[in-house]
Amino acid sequence: MAILDQHRADLAALARRGRRRSLIPRAGADFASNDYLGLAGSGRLAESVAAALARGVPVGAGGSRLLRGNHPEHEALEAEAAVFFGCESALFFSSGFAANATAFATLPRRGDLILYDELIHASAHEGMRAGKADRASAAHNDADAFADAIGSWRAGGGKGRVWIAVESLYSMDGDRAPLDALAALADETDAFLLIDEAHATGVFGPDGRGLAAPWQGRDNVITLSTCGKALGCEGALLCGPAAITDYLVNRGRGFIFSTAPSPLMAAAVRAAIGIVRHEPERRAALAALIDHAAAAGLPATGSQIIPVIIGDDKRTMEIAGAVQAAGFDVRGIRPPTVPIGTSRLRISLTLNAGADAVTGLSALLRDLL
Numbered sequence: 001m002a003i004l005d006q007h008r009a010d011l012a013a014l015a016r017r018g019r020r021r022s023l024i025p026r027a028g029a030d031f032a033s034n035d036y037l038g039l040a041g042s043g044r045l046a047e048s049v050a051a052a053l054a055r056g057v058p059v060g061a062g063g064s065r066l067l068r069g070n071h072p073e074h075e076a077l078e079a080e081a082a083v084f085f086g087c088e089s090a091l092f093f094s095s096g097f098a099a100n101a102t103a104f105a106t107l108p109r110r111g112d113l114i115l116y117d118e119l120i121h122a123s124a125h126e127g128m129r130a131g132k133a134d135r136a137s138a139a140h141n142d143a144d145a146f147a148d149a150i151g152s153w154r155a156g157g158g159k160g161r162v163w164i165a166v167e168s169l170y171s172m173d174g175d176r177a178p179l180d181a182l183a184a185l186a187d188e189t190d191a192f193l194l195i196d197e198a199h200a201t202g203v204f205g206p207d208g209r210g211l212a213a214p215w216q217g218r219d220n221v222i223t224l225s226t227c228g229k230a231l232g233c234e235g236a237l238l239c240g241p242a243a244i245t246d247y248l249v250n251r252g253r254g255f256i257f258s259t260a261p262s263p264l265m266a267a268a269v270r271a272a273i274g275i276v277r278h279e280p281e282r283r284a285a286l287a288a289l290i291d292h293a294a295a296a297g298l299p300a301t302g303s304q305i306i307p308v309i310i311g312d313d314k315r316t317m318e319i320a321g322a323v324q325a326a327g328f329d330v331r332g333i334r335p336p337t338v339p340i341g342t343s344r345l346r347i348s349l350t351l352n353a354g355a356d357a358v359t360g361l362s363a364l365l366r367d368l369l
């Protein structure tokens with residue numbers, strides 16, 4: 001058998017099932033990025049990088065944080081992020097995927113239970129698979145299901161700590177976790193609450209601090225703010241008690257055995273946090289666009305993420321293709337990214353595409369669906 005046959009056969013099987021993916025160039029009005037505040041291409045972030053270069057900040061960190069890679073830019077970002085988010089300590093990772101994979105693999109210990117929302121991101125699954133804790137899913141956004149699962153686990157002899165894991169704003173559905181009820185449950189059951197703020201950071205909460213802001217600073221709350229979405233950069237800030245970030249510095253393999261993120265990126269993220277904090281008009285403009293989309297007839301989720309569920313994989317990709325051909329960059333999302341039978345268009349509202357484009361997209365979808 002030729003050395004590549006199995007991989008080719010697997011790709012062909014994906015194609016037969018309508019699930020083969022490929023990279024396509026970006027084109028058309030932006031309804032596909034997570035650059036919600038339009039910061040990624042902004043002159044402001046470019047200037048922050050140019051200024052950092054001019055003061056001698058290196059492009060590469062040159063090593064892992066525990067060796068030569070630790071740079072004052074990383075530490076300045078972490079100190080500022082802790083103040084901004086209102087947590088005791090923040091730790092900068094090179095991506096949200098790396099941060100989640102590391103945190104889920106490292107923090108819950110053997111004998112603990114990770115109880116996660118059934119729609120939680122792939123990066124959390126990656127960490128859980130590598131870790132030693134037990135794991136179970138709970139029905140999406142159903143706080144009672146979380147409570148019942150903790151009760152059953154305890155009744156079955158579970159003795160360790162429970163880790164409740166959710167996204168504050170779901171990446172493919174645009175709906176919000178019942179954080180009030182889950183935080184109360186975590187307190188009642190002496191559990192940790194891990195909140196992935198990837199899609200809420202910069203967009204929601206006081207000063208754009210995210211939907212978890214009211215619970216920041218508690219001993220049992222850990223949040224993840226990715227920097228590659230509304231902040232327009234790259235990387236992620238894991239926020240929580242100093243004992244947690246210190247534990248990850250000492251035990252988190254994805255942190256220890258990896259070259260530190262570019263110090264230039266740390267400088268850019270600091271600038272992005274400053275923009276989010278001091279320019280509420282960007283959040284207001286996005287909120288207005290969200291209202292406009294609902295008024296124009298797109299499904300209302302109350303957030304910038306709007307799923308149009310089609311169901312069938314092939315039809316989803318055909319409609320996505322037609323929408324793209326008309327000049328709107330909307331992507332079809334299929335399993336395994338979303339559950340089987342829920343293939344969808346994921347419309348992402350950003351300040352890169354204005355109200356007229358939203359109106360046009362809505363009218364086109366009315367014709368196509």
Ligand SMILES: Cc1ncc(COP(=O)(O)O)c(C=O)c1O
Binds near residue numbers: 167198235236
């Ligand atoms: C909910 C959620 N968590 C984590 C990540 C991973 O973050 P990053 O893109 O920075 O690796 C994503 C990215 O899609 C996400 O949607």
